Each structure stands twice: as C-alpha cells, then as structure tokens.
Amino acid sequence: MKQLSLVPLRKTNQLPTNVFHGKQPFTLLLTLLLAMMLLITGCSPAAPAAANEPAGTPAAESTAPAVAEANTPVDPDAEIVLAGRRNLAPGERDAYYCSSILFVWEPLVSQDSNASPIPGLAEDWEMSEDGHQWTFHLRQGVTFHDGTPFDADAVLANFERMGGEVKTSSFYPLHVDTHYPNLQEVLKVDDHTVQLVFSQPAPTQLYNMVNFGSAMYSPHNFSEDGYFNGLAQGTGPFRLVENVLDEYLVLERNEDYYGEKAVANTIRIRVIPDVDTRFAAMKAEEIMGVLDLSAITPALAEELVKDERFGLSSTKSTMIRFLIPNGTTFPFDDVRMRQAASLIIDRETFVNELHHGFGTPTTNILNYSTPFYHDIPVAYDPEKAKALAAEVLGDQRMPITFYVNGGEPLQKTEAELLSVWFSEIGLDATIQVMEWTAVREEMKAGTHHLARAQQGLSNSEAATIFRRFMLPDGDQNVGYRLGYDNPRVNELMAAVDGELNLDRRHAIYQEIQEISAEEQPIIPLFNDVTLLVFNKKLANYDAQVYGLDLPAIGWAE
Amino acid sequence: MGLYVWRRLLALVPVLVGISIIAFALGVLAPGDPAEIALNRSGLYTPTPEQIAQVRSELGLDRPLVVQYGHWFQNLLRGDLGTSYTNGRPVAGELLRRLPLTLQLAGSAFMLTCFSGLFFGTLAVVFHREWPDRLINLMVNLLLSFPGFWLALLLILVLAENRSLLPTSGTGTLAHFVMPTLTLSAATSAIAIRLTRASLLQEMGKPYMLAARAKGLHRFRLVATNALPNALPPVMALLGNYLGGILGGSVVIESIFALPGIGSYAIEAIFTRDYPALQGYVLITGTFYVLVMLLVDLLSVMLNPRVRLGGASSHG
Numbered sequence: 001m002k003q004l005s006l007v008p009l010r011k012t013n014q015l016p017t018n019v020f021h022g023k024q025p026f027t028l029l030l031t032l033l034l035a036m037m038l039l040i041t042g043c044s045p046a047a048p049a050a051a052n053e054p055a056g057t058p059a060a061e062s063t064a065p066a067v068a069e070a071n072t073p074v075d076p077d078a079e080i081v082l083a084g085r086r087n088l089a090p091g092e093r094d095a096y097y098c099s100s101i102l103f104v105w106e107p108l109v110s111q112d113s114n115a116s117p118i119p120g121l122a123e124d125w126e127m128s129e130d131g132h133q134w135t136f137h138l139r140q141g142v143t144f145h146d147g148t149p150f151d152a153d154a155v156l157a158n159f160e161r162m163g164g165e166v167k168t169s170s171f172y173p174l175h176v177d178t179h180y181p182n183l184q185e186v187l188k189v190d191d192h193t194v195q196l197v198f199s200q201p202a203p204t205q206l207y208n209m210v211n212f213g214s215a216m217y218s219p220h221n222f223s224e225d226g227y228f229n230g231l232a233q234g235t236g237p238f239r240l241v242e243n244v245l246d247e248y249l250v251l252e253r254n255e256d257y258y259g260e261k262a263v264a265n266t267i268r269i270r271v272i273p274d275v276d277t278r279f280a281a282m283k284a285e286e287i288m289g290v291l292d293l294s295a296i297t298p299a300l301a302e303e304l305v306k307d308e309r310f311g312l313s314s315t316k317s318t319m320i321r322f323l324i325p326n327g328t329t330f331p332f333d334d335v336r337m338r339q340a341a342s343l344i345i346d347r348e349t350f351v352n353e354l355h356h357g358f359g360t361p362t363t364n365i366l367n368y369s370t371p372f373y374h375d376i377p378v379a380y381d382p383e384k385a386k387a388l389a390a391e392v393l394g395d396q397r398m399p400i401t402f403y404v405n406g407g408e409p410l411q412k413t414e415a416e417l418l419s420v421w422f423s424e425i426g427l428d429a430t431i432q433v434m435e436w437t438a439v440r441e442e443m444k445a446g447t448h449h450l451a452r453a454q455q456g457l458s459n460s461e462a463a464t465i466f467r468r469f470m471l472p473d474g475d476q477n478v479g480y481r482l483g484y485d486n487p488r489v490n491e492l493m494a495a496v497d498g499e500l501n502l503d504r505r506h507a508i509y510q511e512i513q514e515i516s517a518e519e520q521p522i523i524p525l526f527n528d529v530t531l532l533v534f535n536k537k538l539a540n541y542d543a544q545v546y547g548l549d550l551p552a553i554g555w556a557e
Numbered sequence: 558m559g560l561y562v563w564r565r566l567l568a569l570v571p572v573l574v575g576i577s578i579i580a581f582a583l584g585v586l587a588p589g590d591p592a593e594i595a596l597n598r599s600g601l602y603t604p605t606p607e608q609i610a611q612v613r614s615e616l617g618l619d620r621p622l623v624v625q626y627g628h629w630f631q632n633l634l635r636g637d638l639g640t641s642y643t644n645g646r647p648v649a650g651e652l653l654r655r656l657p658l659t660l661q662l663a664g665s666a667f668m669l670t671c672f673s674g675l676f677f678g679t680l681a682v683v684f685h686r687e688w689p690d691r692l693i694n695l696m697v698n699l700l701l702s703f704p705g706f707w708l709a710l711l712l713i714l715v716l717a718e719n720r721s722l723l724p725t726s727g728t729g730t731l732a733h734f735v736m737p738t739l740t741l742s743a744a745t746s747a748i749a750i751r752l753t754r755a756s757l758l759q760e761m762g763k764p765y766m767l768a769a770r771a772k773g774l775h776r777f778r779l780v781a782t783n784a785l786p787n788a789l790p791p792v793m794a795l796l797g798n799y800l801g802g803i804l805g806g807s808v809v810i811e812s813i814f815a816l817p818g819i820g821s822y823a824i825e826a827i828f829t830r831d832y833p834a835l836q837g838y839v840l841i842t843g844t845f846y847v848l849v850m851l852l853v854d855l856l857s858v859m860l861n862p863r864v865r866l867g868g869a870s871s872h873g
Contacts, residue, residue, distance in 0.1 A: 165611060166596070166604075168612070168645070173604055175608065245654075246821075247815075271817075272815040274813045276713075280714065284718050437829075475605065475606070
C-alpha cells in the first residue's frame with residue numbers, strides 16, 4: 001500500500017496546524033451539514049391543509065390564499081403559462097399543425113359535451129332524403145388569421161388538400177377517405193354553401209366530421225405538398241404567434257374573432273415531458289395548469305390538491321382501457337374463458353385502488369363519450385367465473401403470456417393485480433414488459449394470450465369501433481388477433497350501412513354493445529377521464545372530453 | 558506526431574461506416590413498421606393497410622435494404638442525413654437545432670466534473686486522513702449512491718419547488734442549467750475525485766516525491782505541482798470517456814428538466830422506429846466519441862513523454 005508512505009509526510013509536515021483535527025471536529029462538521037440540509041428542506045413553506053376534494057369532482061372555488069391575494073390587483077392581460085407533455089403544435093410537417101385544444105383552427109362541425117355534432121364554421125346543414133348529399137351553410141363574416149375570408153372557396157381548397165396523399169400527424173392521419181368514406185365530389189353551391197356528394201348513403205357523416213374531421217385553414221397556409229408553409233392560420237379565438245418546438249408556444253387572443261372573444265390575452269404552453277417535473281412546476285407556480293392527454297397522474301393530482309392553492313377538474317374522455325385476449329388460440333378462443341376472465345375482475349377495486357377512482361368500470365366495447373353509448377351494468381361474479389373457467393380448463397392450470405406496455409409504468413402494477421385474480425380461475429400469467437411497438441408486433445405474430453391496450457375515438461360514430469374490432473376483417477380484430485366472428489354482429493353491421501333512421505341505428509348499436517358485453521371480444525376495464533389540475537389563481541379551468549375550454553380561462557378576480 | 562494524427566483520423570472512417578451499418582441493421586431488425594408508426598403517432602388510430610402501403614412507398618421502405626442503406630450513404634456524403642419518418646423534417650437540421658443545447662449542457666457538466674475531480678481529489682490528498690479528506694470521502698460516497706433521476710428530483714424539490722431559487726425546468730437563462738449540470742456531473746465527479754485521489758496517492762509513494770519532500774516543499778505545492786501532472790493520465794482517460802458519453806445527450810436529464818437536446822431526439826426516434834433520425838444521431842455521437850478519444854490519446858502523449866506513438870512505452 002504505497003499511500004501508507006504518506007504517513008511520515010503527515011507527521012513531519014510544517015504546515016500550520018489546522019484547528020479541526022481528529023474525530024470531534026469532523027462529527028461537528030457533519031452535524032452542521034445535516035442541520036443545514038434539514039433547514040433547507042424543513043423550512044420550506046408548508047402545504048396548506050388538505051382541501052378534501054373527492055376524486056373526480058369539478059374544480060372547487062378559490063379558497064383562502066386566493067382570496068387574500070385578491071386584494072392585490074390582478075392584471076387580466078398578464079400571460080398565463082400552462083404545460084403539457086408533448087408539442088401541442090408539432091408544426092409545418094404535421095397534417096393539422098396543432099391540436100384542436102389550442103383553438104387556433106376550427107372545424108366545420110364541432111361537438112358538444114356528449115360528442116353530438118353542433119355547428120362550427122358550418123352554422124347549419126341538411127341531408128338529402130336518400131342520404132347521398134349533405135349541404136352545409138357556412139358562417140358568414142368569418143376571416144382567417146391571415147385576413148383571408150372564410151367562404152366556399154376556402155372549404156374547397158381544404159377538401160382538395162385532403163384528397164391528396166395521406167398526411168401524417170401526431171393526432172390523426174389526414175385523408176379524405178378517413179373522414180369522408182365514399183365521397184364523390186365537393187360542390188360550391190354559392191359563396192357560403194357547399195355540398196358533399198357520396199356514392200353511398202352517409203346518414204352519420206356528421207359524426208365523422210367533428211373536430212379533426214373538418215379542420216379549416218386559410219387556403220394560403222398550405223405548402224405545395226399539402227402541409228403548411230408557416231404558422232397555422234385558422235379562424236379560432238386564439239392566434240398562434242410563436243412556436244418553438246419542444247419548448248413552448250404562444251397564443252394570443254384573436255381580437256377579430258366573430259364569436260365570444262377569449263378571456264386571456266396571452267397563453268404560453270410549455271413542453272415538460274416528465275410528469276414529476278410538471279408537478280414540481282405547478283408547486284413552484286411556474287405554470288398555472290396542465291393540459292392534454294396524460295397531463296397528470298391520478299396519484300399526483302390527489303397529492304397536489306392537498307395544497308389548497310390548487311384545484312382539479314375531470315370529465316369523461318374518449319379513451320377506453322382494455323385487455324386484448326388472443327381469440328385465435330386456446331384458451332381465449334373459447335368465449336367462456338373470456339367471460340370468466342371478465343367476471344373475475346373486480347373493476348371497482350381496480351379503478352379505485354390503482355387509478356384513485358378516476359375512471360368508470362365498464363364491460364362495453366364502446367367508450368362512454370359517444371352519444372350512441374348504452375350503459376350496461378358491470379358484472380363481477382367470481383363464482384360464475386370459476387365455473388366457466390373449469391368448463392374450459394377442466395382441473396388443469398394454464399400458463400399464459402401477458403404483455404404490457406413499459407411506457408406506462410402503472411400497466412405492470414395493473415397486470416400484477418389482474419394476475420392474482422386470473423390465478424383464481426386457473427390462469428398463471430407471466431407478465432412481459434415491452435415497449436408498445438414491440439407489443440404490437442408480438443400480437444401480430446400471435447405470441448400473446450393477453451395484452452393491455454387502450455383506444456381513443458377519432459370520431460363519435462360508433463360504427464367505426466364496431467367495424468374495427470368486431471367484424472372479421474376489422475383491422476383491430478385482425479391486428480390484435482381477436483379472432484372474433486359473430487354472424488349476428490355481421491348482419492347488424494350490414495344493416496347499419498343503409499340505415500337512414502337514427503332511432504333504428506341507435507337500436508342496432510345498442511344490440512351490438514350488449515353482444516360485446518356478453519361475448520367480450522376485448523375485455524374492457526374502464527373508461528378513462530380527462531384529468532387536469534390548475535392553480536386557483538385561474539378561473540374556468542374546466543376539463544372537456546378532449547382538453548379544456550381554453551378561451552374561457554382567465555385570471556380569477 | 559502529424560503522421561500519427563493522420564493515421565488515427567483515417568482509422569476513424571471504417572469505424573464510422575461500421576457504426577452506421579450496425580445502427581442501420583439494428584433499426585431494421587427492431588420490431589415495428591415505421592410506416593404504421595408514422596401514421597399512428599398518437600397511438601389512438603390504426604391506419605388502413607392501403608395507407609400503410611402508401612407511406613411505405615413514400616418512405617422508400619419497400620425497396621431492398623441494401624438499396625435503402627446505399628441511398629442513405631450517398632446522401633450522407635452530400636451532407637444530407639435524410640428526412641425524419643415521423644415528422645417529415647430534415648434530420649440534419651433537427652440535430653443541429655438540438656445540438657447547441659446538448660453541447661452547452663455537456664460542456665458545463667464536463668467543466669464541473671474536471672474542476673471538482675481535480676480540486677477535491679487534490680485536496681483530499683493534501684489533507685490525507687484529516688477531516689477534509691474524510692468529508693470529501695463522505696461526499697463521494699453520497700454522490701455515488703444517488704441515482705441520477707433521484708438526485709434530479711431531489712434538487713428540483715429543494716431548490717425549485719421549496720426554495721424557489723432555481724427554475725424547475727426549461728431553457729433560457731444560465732440558472733436553467735444549474736440543476737441539470739449538477740445532476741449530470743454528480744456521479745462522474747465522485748469517480749473523478751476518487752480516481753484523482755488514488756492516482757495522487759500512488760504518485761506520492763514514489764521515490765521522486767521523497768526527494769521533493771526532502772526539499773521542504775509546501776504540502777499543497779508538493780501535491781499540485783509535482784504529483785498531479787503525473788497522476789493525470791488515468792483521470793484524463795476517465796474524463797474523456799465521460800465527455801464522449803454525455804455529448805450523446807442524457808435521456809433522463811433531458812426529460813426531467815425538459816431540455817430538448819439530442820438525447821431526447823434519439824429516444825423518440827427509437828420509439829418511433831425513425832431510422833434516418835437514429836442513423837443521424839449515431840453518426841453524430843459516434844463521430845464525437847471517437848474524436849474525443851483521439852484528443853485524449855493525443856493529450857496523453859503530450860503529457861506523458863514515456864508513451865511512444867504507436868502504442869509502445871518505455872519502462873524507466
């Protein structure tokens with residue numbers, strides 16, 4: 001040990017003797033250091049008493065601290081800073097440039113809180129008796145942010161753009177066939193009227209057109225390849241004035257907006273990918289609220305609202321979380337096994353324990369945010385589940401492979417809880433954590449027995465989901481290896497195509513939902529919620545099915 | 558020396574070509590169809606087979622792999638790294654946009670690591686077995702015990718959330734870089750301190766140090782000016798490796814502190830099977846790494862005359 005040779009050096013050195021020698025000063029110093037650390041962490045402003053807001057309740061009114069600060073004048077035009085996990089305006093090479101929740105662009109047809117179509121830039125419409133033509137009467141006196149008037153020519157330019165090659169997006173791919181199946185032509189009737197002509201009856205076309213389905217931009221906003229040549233120029237209550245990718249974007253109130261103007265003058269939306277950092281930024285009051293999908297986890301939201309500076313807002317979302325059984329192989333090719341797996345799941349416990357009550361248990365394949373949703377009681381019957389499983393497995397136990405997406409850490413915990421229940425019906429699950437793309441590939445190869453997935457709604461037309469999951473050639477039915485084929489469903493879906501009567505259509509959809517709950521082509525777990533948190537210095541921060549009512553938010557008085 | 562540099566530079570070419578081929582092969586072998594992923598970035602929509610086929614054709618994914626690679630390499634020689642599958646933007650532009658931030662972060666972390674490694678390592682030896690040495694040892698053990706992400710969250714909690722001394726995340730001012738720099742530098746600083754200390758102690762035991770001590774040199778001068786230059790080569794190798802590593806960006810640090818550097822670009826590219834982005838990233842970081850290693854080797858030669866160019870070294 002060569003360093004031992006230093007000992008004589010230490011003994012003979014002539015340096016001034018340091019006052020701190022031996023163990024005592026070292027202990028003293030260590031104590032001081034620890035005391036300082038405690039001082040720094042311990043003297044932090046204590047979180048005010050818990051607000052005791054039950055999960056899922058709308059935002060509470062401002063409480064004491066906000067009232068105290070009300071004495072200081074609030075500048076209503078001061079910039080509001082919010083944050084989300086991703087770019088809400090991915091930019092020129094995105095088919096939509098930015099998300100609908102920024103209120104920069106507007107659709108021809110919007111939707112209400114029940115996802116029913118309501119007037120957007122089209123203020124009125126009618127369908128021909130045979131369902132082949134839809135005529136839209138456009139709102140007058142509307143201009144795009146670049147000053148171009150919104151009229152029938154602008155609508156035609158947008159449809160022309162949609163008719164080109166499919167354009168990719170962070171939101172939904174843009175192509176005319178996606179939102180306007182069987183569209184033959186788009187006609188300009190007059191300056192403020194357009195007509196869509198379809199080769200097949202299209203009675204529910206409005207549901208296909210809501211929001212992303214009929215986004216309108218200035219005709220001068222498009223590049224040669226159909227993307228964008230600069231900042232998005234819509235007609236909405238906010239103008240996009242700055243967009244720094246991966247960092248922030250800035251919205252300004254559109255003073256020329258034809259409708260009710262936005263309350264906030266300027267809103268900055270930062271990109272903060274990590275949810276813990278968003279939480280910290282909320283606590284530090286660097287941001288006043290979060291928005292977009294997965295804005296905050298239920299656990300962090302509950303933690304945040306223990307501090308009465310913060311409020312929480314939630315409402316139903318278009319997302320449904322479910323299990324994918326491989327219906328092309330044993331044991332889930334037997335409907336009784338799918339039923340057993342569904343009946344053994346205590347969904348109330350699942351949602352309450354793992355998702356803090358933010359979600360609604362369901363066995364229905366259709367998300368609860370569409371107007372066609374039929375509420376079906378959720379069955380939980382362990383005894384029946386065991387009996388059904390015994391009929392399929394006999395007295396054997398069955399090892400199964402259960403894939404979960406590693407990108408969502410909670411999925412593994414979910415899978416562990418589900419595995420405990422599944423073991424009661426003779427299924428011994430091996431949980432494999434992979435990234436989602438790899439899970440998709442495994443499912444295509446059919447190596448799974450179960451996988452965890454989720455599905456949003458690109459539009460509120462229920463047939464889209466039934467077609468994709470329940471028809472034998474549906475892309476999700478094939479891609480997930482659901483192996484689902486029910487002649488009655490096929491018959492009902494064939495009938496839907498020509499059905500112009502909305503009540504009869506409702507009845508068909510209801511029957512299909514009941515079949516889905518009975519046969520479980522997928523095993524739904526719960527309908528998700530849009531969950532937002534905000535600082536109570538803001539007013540009207542109310543969650544919507546997708547996003548929030550951004551034009552309504554402003555500084556509280 | 559000049560010949561040695563040229564030889565080393567030429568040796569880089571096959572290394573970089575090898576890196577690009579491996580990166581290309583890994584991207585292709587990984588599960589997932591880039592066309593499908595490009596069409597379903599939100600994960601909420603499943604494109605039709607026709608849409609997938611159309612995008613595959615647009616991206617050139619329907620061509621043989623060799624042709625795809627050859628095409629990419631040809632463009633590379635013209636300075637074109639291709640276009641991202643997922644956002645349609647030029648890869649070179651995207652890397653250049655993100656690179657300054659990564660360089661800024663890597664530079665500050667590297668400087669902090671160098672300073673703390675040399676300063677505290679030297680201090681520990683000057684006060685060997687006295688309280689500063691023990692305190693530094695404690696600090697080293699603590700820093701080595703903290704996982705990076707945990708340290709980042711702890712710093713945010715204390716310095717941003719509770720004390721409001723620093724911003725939690727983002728860019729714009731020097732203050733935004735304090736916590737990321739501390740986090741990125743922490744573990745390697747600890748290793749550098751430990752290595753500097755060990756290397757210095759080894760030097761202190763050598764006969765020439767006995768002679769230096771006999772001259773009655775001041776303890777600090779003895780360590781800093783006589784022993785330190787000879788103790789540097791292993792520390793430099795460590796710091797060189799570290800710099801090469803952090804120039805590739807740190808996914809965890811960039812994600813936690815919302816820093817859009819090239820690390821986050823790479824991880825996004827991996828998730829979306831964005832081959833051109835991945836290849837561009839690998840090429841840039843691979844180049845950085847081998848250049849840094851070359852620099853370290855050259856500095857070692859300059860610092861230690863006993864090292865002979867070409868790998869031989871004298872003993873004496």
